[in-house]
Amino acid sequence: MPPKVDILKERVKHLEKELRHKQLIISSIHEIGKALSSELRIDKLLPLIMEEVTRIIDAERSTFYVVDHERGEIWSKIAQKAEISEIRLKIGVGIAGHVAKTGETVNIQDAYSDPRFDPSTDQKTGYRTRSVLCMPIFEPVSSKQKTKPKILAVIQALNKKSGVFTHEDEELMASLGAQLAITLVNSKLYLSLEKRVQELNLLYLIEQEASSTEKEDTLYQRLIQKLVNTFKVEAGLIAFFDNHNKTFGPYYYANIPESDIKKLDLAADLGIERHVLSKKEIYYTNCAPHDPLYLQNQPSGLKLKIDQLICAPLIINNQPVGIIQLYNKVNKNDIFLKDDVKILTSASRQISRLIEARRLREEKIKAERLATIGNMLSTIVHDLRTPMNNIYGFVDLMRDEEDPQLRNEYADIVIKQIGTLNNMAHDVLDFAKGKTNILPVKYPVNKILDDFRKLFENEIKKQGYQFEVECKASCMLYVDPDKIIRIFMNIMKNALEAMDKGGKFSIKAFDRGDEVEFQLSDTGKGIPPEIKNRLFESFVTSGKKEGTGLGLAIVKNLVDQHKGRIEVDSTPGKGTTFKLYFKKL
Incomplete structure (x- = not known):
């Protein structure tokens, strides 16, 4: 048992x-x-x-x-x-x-x-x-x-x-x-669900910015910082794209030194940037040093070591106007995923709409200002009677006045009044009413320069500036000579205002193959950086006591009507050169 x-x-x-x-x-x-x-x-x-x-x-x-x-x-x-x-x-x-x-x-x-x-x-x-x-x-x-x-x-x-x-x-x-x-x-x-909420929060923040009245620089800097924070990346930038010149700029950036941005040279016709602009779609890589497209066009100037990159286009009316780039997930174990693509797609579309809305708003404001000028023309014409009456009055006084000093004083007043009339007629009336149609004829290059010299040489020197004319092109152009003189005059006025007494204004012509190049140079202060990218827009002016801000806008309009092109080289403190190109006859 x-x-x-x-x-x-x-x-x-x-x-x-x-x-x-x-x-x-x-x-x-x-x-x-x-x-x-x-x-x-x-x-x-x-x-x-x-x-x-x-x-x-x-x-x-x-x-x-x-x-x-x-x-x-x-x-x-x-x-x-x-x-x-x-x-x-x-x-x-x-x-x-x-x-x-x-x-x-x-x-x-x-x-x-x-x-x-x-x-x-x-x-x-x-x-x-x-x-x-x-x-x-x-x-x-x-x-x-x-x-x-x-x-x-x-x-x-x-x-x-x-x-x-x-x-x-x-x-x-x-x-x-x-x-x-x-x-x-x-x-x-x-x-x-968290990601969806995150996406909605980001879109809501972008939507809030749409009604912002802050300057573009402040707005876009804040947007890229929000993107960097949302996607938890090391750095990022928004680069605007100039469809005409096929170049990038200006840049708005987050967590990138300003010194790097100044050196940044990002080509638009190579690599990831070309793919994104042409395909109008997001591209991303989690191994940038081995990505063939990235290696074609590495962003020179950036000290940041880029291992991961996601790039999204900004599209308005089916045309690329810029790109968004985000670099390197903060957490080294993270990578860019399809969810990131979805969120950035929504964000880039929202930002594109924001950009379009701001541009339309600015265009509307400009249109309203131009309309105001047009509506006020009848008042302006009425107001012309005052300077005209002054001119008549002082001319009568000059006819009877025997004192040379007083006669000279009256003459200066008359000249000033005529200048006022001239400026009003050219800067406001023509441009605001669109009366800038050209009447081209065959005209020799040297004759254009000679006409300009006869009209303005004495005035330039009288104001205390040096003047130089040089012609190295012996050919004919099919242009409106009066409008070409007008172009030169507007550039000259800006040049004289930018120089101290004793400065030099020069105008030269060169033979460039099938084109003639006119160079108009001054030794002034250079173009202020804040208006450099908007130089030929209406009402853009900086630090001038007088002027409508239409001078260079009229220049660009007239050059375009001649099917020419214009380039600007400017160095702060050294001067500016405008280069105008017109086809030979």
Whole structure:
């Protein structure tokens, strides 16, 4: 009888052990269930869940790998007791990589005898892997779904404390894996919702800026800073694109030194920039130093080492007006993903609409100002009677006055009044009413320069400036000579205002193949940087006591009517040269 008692005691002891194990499993599942019902953030859930998994399976440690299909790799979201903070493996490499690729469950007793095992992690950490239980976690699917479920993650347990992993361990891990799958899907939905909220917040902030009355510089600097903050990148810039000259500028930037921006030379006809402008679509790379398009057109001048880049076009009326570039995720483990493309697509469209709205608003303001000038012309004509009456009056006085000093004084007043009439007629009436149609004729280049010299040489020298004329082109042009003189006169007026007494104004003509180049140069202060990019726009002026701000706008209008072109070279403190090109006859 005693042997039977011993057998029963052993049986009871075994059953008690089984009961404790089942209680442990039930307790762990209960804890996991509580966690799943109280938390959506995967980063907070997984440590607790993996601790319970390790305890239930009776393993030394366990690892939870997230499958990143965009990168083609798996990486350890949670690696219990690991000596390294993160493990990354290509899909298909190692046992976990094999499971991520095939969707098979792997249960091996001796890891080093299995050719799929990658010992590199053991070599880095000094840990010795013996037994391995590795299982995929599939995306939950409905019974009607015919497609193969997507592998979301891989869960791996190492070194069973009491021997090797059993079939019961596999079933238990599969049961836990099903719960983890639901957790992952819920977490992804939560993250997707967070990203959507983030996108809406960004679009709302951009929309708020649409009604801003701040200067463009301030507005665009603030926008790029918001983009940098939202996408959690190291730096970024907005580069406007000049469709006429095919160049970039001005630049608005965040977290980039101003000294780098001054040196920045970004070509529009090469690399990523050309692709984005021509295709009108976003381009991104997470390995810029090995990207062929990036290598074609690296942004020279930037000290920032660019490893990751995303570039989006700014489009108005199906024409590119600029680009947005963001550089390097702040978190080195992050990359640009399709979600970033979606958000930046929405943001770039919103910013494009903002730019268009501001431009339309500015054009409307200019149109209203021009309309006001037109509507006021009748008043202006009426007002012309005052200077005309003055002229008549002083001419009568001059006729009867015998004192030479007074006669000269009256003459100066008359000249000044005539100048006033002339300026009003040319600067306002012609341009505001659009009466700038040209009447071209065959005209020699040297005759144009000679006409200008006769009209203005004495006046220029009388005002205390040097004057030089040089002609190295002996050909004919098909132009309106009066309008060409008008162009020269407007540039000359600006040049004289920019120079101190004793400065030099020169006008020269050169033969340039099938064109004639006129160079009008001064030794003045140069063009202020704040108006350099808007030099030929209406009402642009800087620091002038007199003038309508229409002079150079009229110049550009007349040059365009002659199908010519104009370039400007200006150095602060040294002077400015306007280069005008017209086709030879």
